[in-house]
Amino acid sequence: MxxxxxxxxxxxxxxxxxxxxxxxxxxxxxxxxxxxxxxxxxxxxxxxxxxxxxxxxxxxxxxxxxxxxxxxxAPLSLEELRDVTATRQLCEGEALRLSVLNGDADWEARLIAAHHLMVRIPQVRDDMPTAMREDWEVRHAAFHAALVSACGSPILLEICEKLFSRADRYRRLSVSLDDGARDVAGEHRRVMELALARDAEGAASALREHYGLTAAALEGFFAV
Amino acid sequence: MxxxxxxxxxxxxxxxxxxxxxxxxxxxxxxxxxxxxxxxxxxxxxxxxxxxxxxxxxxxxxxxxxxxxxxxxAPLSLEELRDVTATRQLCEGEALRLSVLNGDADWEARLIAAHHLMVRIPQVRDDMPTAMREDWEVRHAAFHAALVSACGSPILLEICEKLFSRADRYRRLSVSLDDGARDVAGEHRRVMELALARDAEGAASALREHYGLTAAALEGFFAV
DNA sequence: ATGGAAAAGATTTTCGAAAATCGTTGACTC
DNA sequence: GAGTCAACGATTTTCGAAAATCTTTTCCAT
Known part of the structure; x- marks a missing residue:
């Protein structure tokens, strides 16, 4: 072989x-x-x-x-979705807060670059070519990683990474669900702008809200 | 074989x-x-x-x-000790807070029982038989696990468990260091009493302080 | 001496088959 | 008919050796 x-x-x-x-x-x-x-x-x-x-x-x-x-x-469940979301709000919220406090100009540049790459792909839709959608997923993950990357705690970063991919399994279930009612791009932009404006608490709050909205949109899948 | x-x-x-x-x-x-x-x-x-x-x-x-x-x-370092401590203060602090809010009478009983088992072994010293010292380590871990056990989040619990054993490697380095200056048993008791009194914030604070003191006592080892 | 290539040695990584274990089927008893 | 138990088939788990890779040593040319 x-x-x-x-x-x-x-x-x-x-x-x-x-x-x-x-x-x-x-x-x-x-x-x-x-x-x-x-x-x-x-x-x-x-x-x-x-x-x-x-x-x-x-x-x-x-x-x-x-x-x-x-x-x-690993099975998916409503309980785990809520659990992952809550734990993510705790860990990534704090990691972002620390990033905003500790981040230097280099971090700002990384964040802006990652965001730019993400928004270059117009809109995530079911009828997109798989390759392009997969590309957006990668850039989306990179954006969230950039947000917390300056938190200064490798251990917290590792936790965030694992939580992200764990939550990602749920989000990938519903590429088509989140159209119309939500402005995901706007939520992303708002988090970034607050972060760049060095509003640590505000950015963390916005990120937690972003996760909450994502989870809420996904809950419908388990109501079946 | x-x-x-x-x-x-x-x-x-x-x-x-x-x-x-x-x-x-x-x-x-x-x-x-x-x-x-x-x-x-x-x-x-x-x-x-x-x-x-x-x-x-x-x-x-x-x-x-x-x-x-x-x-x-895995190597030990001052940086990682500080990182583990900070992450533990975040995660276990929140887990304890949730435990105090959610815990029922069963949790109270588990906590009291675990504490009792721990204090039954008089004092952790270098000249103790290895088996007894190892026994205390197990009960100490069980006490900390009991504290957060009612937080309601399996994922957060898993994170706490891993952080605990990761921090434990540092603590085991110095069984003899923490004599005299500190009242570890008192710190444990205080955390438990605040938890049982349903003072969520107070208990979480006391736990975070407990970890901070432990880390501070260990820092001396890396000053060499 | 110094630097670099090639061979030798040590160690990890992978293979393919054997052993152990689990779930199921079917026969047998009560 | 219900329940127990042994034998079977499917699958995981483990073995011991082969292959691949990295490190060290050796040797030669500069």
Missing amino acids: EQKRTGSRTLAGDAYEAIRQAIGAGDFKPGDRLRFADLQTLCNMSVTPVREALARLTAEGFTVLDDHRGYSV | EQKRTGSRTLAGDAYEAIRQAIGAGDFKPGDRLRFADLQTLCNMSVTPVREALARLTAEGFTVLDDHRGYSV
């Missing part, structure tokens, strides 16, 4: 990327079991790197492990 | 416990490389479960992975 590296330096890293993307793309649905046989076929490699990839994904909350019954995609 | 299960249901679980304990006991010092050959001898098993154990430990910050150079014990 001759093997080529794609992005990372180990097969386990490639497997991590591949499986994570497959989950994000909906190839595996929440609750689905992840059989090693399938994943080995998907990734075209042996069991060992797949196992390591699943260990990492489990640490980040994408998958869950049941001893001797293997891994499965 | 005939193998027996000790505590968990898989060898990987046993390896996780064994390696974590070996790090806690100081058999491996911060920065030390963790060679698979050594760990396989220590755990008496093949490479696969050891690898999975290290993946979990890395996710929790006990070890770090350098591609193709293997795992090593």
Whole structure:
């Protein structure tokens, strides 16, 4: 089984990327079991790197492990959505507050640049080409990362990163839901402007509200 | 290589416990490389479960992975101590606040019980038998876990747990340091009493102060 | 001596198969 | 018919060795 590296330096890293993307793309649905046989076929490699990839994904909350019954995609639930949102409001809110207090001109530049890249893609819609939508997701994540990047606490940053991707699973469920009623771009802009104006509390509040609105928009999905 | 299960249901679980304990006991010092050959001898098993154990430990910050150079014990530093402390004050402070607001009589009982078990062991000293000191560590962890256990947010709880064990590595460095000048038992009691009196803000403040004092006492170790 | 390339050694990473475990099916008893 | 238990099939978990990669040593040319 001759093997080529794609992005990372180990097969386990490639497997991590591949499986994570497959989950994000909906190839595996929440609750689905992840059989090693399938994943080995998907990734075209042996069991060992797949196992390591699943260990990492489990640490980040994408998958869950049941001893001797293997891994499965972490289920989504209304409870967890609310929990993730509340914890995000706490952690990312504080991280943004610290960023505004500590951030230098370099941080401002990073933030403006990330925002610009994000708004260059006009509008997120279901009928967009998948590649472009995926591109927006990446830039959206980069914008949120830039916001908190100057908080000065690597540990808090790591927590924020994990919470973001955990919440992202919910948001990706509904690309079409958030049209019309909400002005997501405006919310983003407002957070950035408050941050650049060095209004730490205001920016943190706006960010928390932004997350609250996002969660509220998603709750409809679970009312079914 | 005939193998027996000790505590968990898989060898990987046993390896996780064994390696974590070996790090806690100081058999491996911060920065030390963790060679698979050594760990396989220590755990008496093949490479696969050891690898999975290290993946979990890395996710929790006990070890770090350098591609193709293997795992090593995560280094300790003054910066990380301060970072962990600040993040803990944020997360555990809020978790305790929520616990006080949400906790029922069952939570009160758990808290009182955990505290009682902890104070039954008179005083933590260097000349104590290792088993008893280890016992106190376990009960100390259980007390802190009980404090936040009613916060209602599984995700926040998980974060608190990880932060606690991450900070615990620093505290274990200095069992002898905290004698005389500080009244650790008093600090614990005060936090509990404020929590039971349903003073959410007061309890959270006392807990944050408790962590601040602990960190301050430890800073001396890195001044060398 | 110094610098760099090539070989040797040490270690991680990966493989493919064997062993262990779990859930299910079907036979047997009460 | 309900309940228990053994045997089977599916799947995870683990093994021991091979392959890949990094580090160190050695050797040669400058």
